[in-house]
Amino acid sequence: MENSTATAGDYALEARGLSKSFGSFYAVKDVDLKVRRGTIHALIGPNGAGKTTCFNLLTKTLTPTAGQVIYEGRDITGLRTAQVAKLGLVRSFQISATFPHLTCLENVRVALQSNHGKSFRFWSPLSAIRSLDPRAVELLEQVGLADAAHLQATELSYGKKRALEIATTLALDPKVMLLDEPTAGMGHEDLEPITELIRQVSAGRTILIVEHNLSVVSSLCERITVLQHGELLTEGTYDEVSNNEDVITAYMGGVDAL
Amino acid sequence: MTRTLWLGLLLVALIAAPLAIYPVLLMSILCFVIFASSFNLLLGYAGLLCFGHAMFFGTAAYVAGYLLKTYGVSVEVALIAGTLLSAAMGYVVGIISVRRSGIQFAMITLAISQFVYFLLLQAEFTGGEDGMQRIPRSTLFGIFDVSDHMAFYYVTLTVAVLAVAFFYRVVHSPFGEILRAIRDNEPRVESLGFRPERYKILAMTLSAGLAGLAGALKAMVFQFATLTDVSWPISAEVILMTLLGGLGTLTGPMLGAGIVILMNDELAQFGEWALIAQGVILLLVIIFFRRGVVGELSALWRRLRPSPDQNQDRG
Secondary structure (H helix, E strand, O other), X not given: OOOOOOOHHHEEEXXXXXXXXXXXXXXXXXXXXXXXXXXXXXXXXXXXXXXXXXXXXXXXXOOOOEEEEEEOOEEOOOOOHHHHHXXXXXXXXXXXXXXXXXXXXXXXXXXXXXOOOOOOOOOOOHHHHHHHHHHXXXXXXHOOOHHHOOOEHHHOOHHHXXXXXXXXXXXXXXXXXXXXXXXXXXXXXXXXXXXXXXXXXXXXXXXXXXXXXXXXXXXHOOEEEEEEOOEEEEEEOHHHHHOOHHHHHHHHHHHOOO | OHHHHHHHHHHHHHHHHHHOOOHHHHHHHHHHHHHHHHHHHHHHHHOOOOOOOHHHHHHHHXXXXXXXXXXXXXXXXXXXXXXXHHHHHHHHHHHHHOOXXXXXXXXXXXHHHHHHHHHHHHOOOOOHHHOEOOOOOOEEOOOEEOOOHHHHHHHHHHHHHHHHXXXXXXXXXXXXXXXXXXXXOHHHHHHOOOOHHHHHHHHHHHHHHHHHHHHHHHHHXXXXXXXXXXXXXXXXXXXXXXXXXXXXXXXXXXXXXXXXHHHHHHHHHHOOHHHHHHHHHHHHHHHHOOOHHHHHHHHHHHHHOOOOOOOOOOO
């Protein structure tokens, strides 16, 4: 695959002229975004830049006022969240999105049931889906939760909940993963394992990540898109973006972080 | 192993019970055990708070009563008819209400149940304010005479055991797992490629069917069906049973049903003071025993036994 001259077919996810307005206020305005297949792409910007709105538009949680979302060359603007998930575009949530009163194994098994076709069987015993357990355990092992398989999710630490969430998302074997601030609210001791985990699961996948922590961004992401006031500010590699005058001005107090 | 033993002992006790306790009281408890389980399926396992559950219970009571009185169908036909009709009703109510959640869902179900109440009040066949009296207990399968209380107790017990087994199966099924996931985090379930509303509609259908079974059975036990069965106090009572016994526990609401029915029976002699006593008890439970009787007991059990046992009654 050639990297320098990318054609339309090289992009897993694209936004074209994406806008979302609430009354006269534009949360996101005319954003063009291209996420190249197989890369980790970051969406950053100061608070209120419209990152999360943009993210929600891409995952179909919100419906855009104007513009299109293209996934694998297909216009998915009119589809629902559940439909795009089936196509392989799966999101995570800013707040930890586990099923607190289910065990870790059950958490992952719910996701595995998505493509199993038995999820309406109210008359079958659970043994009907025991065949999913080995795969669920495998996924838990992958994120380092093998020991916790029979613990309820609510008993896990914050960092482990995020790991469980990633295992659940991986259960769908998504082509594109959209991660909404995966390290938000996380202590220092959890940062490194989660960053490493994201790098590990990115193999063979495309990842778009909304992230505040710029050191995480710099160590993980090949391309970075910067939003400000709901509009595209610039796009480039970490070095390009961090030396951009507009970005430095936009972040102001954040200069040191860059 | 011990669980099988306990279940066996419970069954023996239930079989012997009418020798010591008035069968009609026992049958009444069993009807409400089914009803409370059906409510528990919605609130405890799908997170849907239905404020009008009596509509399924009461409508099925009228339908079963009408079929028995007018066509003289056998007992099981009336039960099945009541169940299916209520299930169909639950499906329709589900389609209307399930996109809303929390208090909005509660209010929509309350509104629909009030509508059903007035419909049944006006309808010819229900007997309006007087209710439907002298419903005959016809034969079972067209052969067995079950008109006396003792015989009908065993019919009721069998139906209740089957209903509870069905409830257990639904909760511990692939579908039940998705349902609990929806209760815990609906947006997440959707993001995993499911359409949560479809699961909730099915849960409404199954729950309403069970509630209908309870109502139809109740009409045969007491041999009358009245507007009380469709009214708001019955909807409230099943909420009380569930909270009292322990929300989201398998057995809690069943126990709650037993406690409330026995309590009503004991307090009946005090007239309207019964309602006040009920209110005080509910208040005490909400303040001091948030997890309900079974919830508190299993929490205590866990604290006393340091090694966690996997067979516990968990949501």
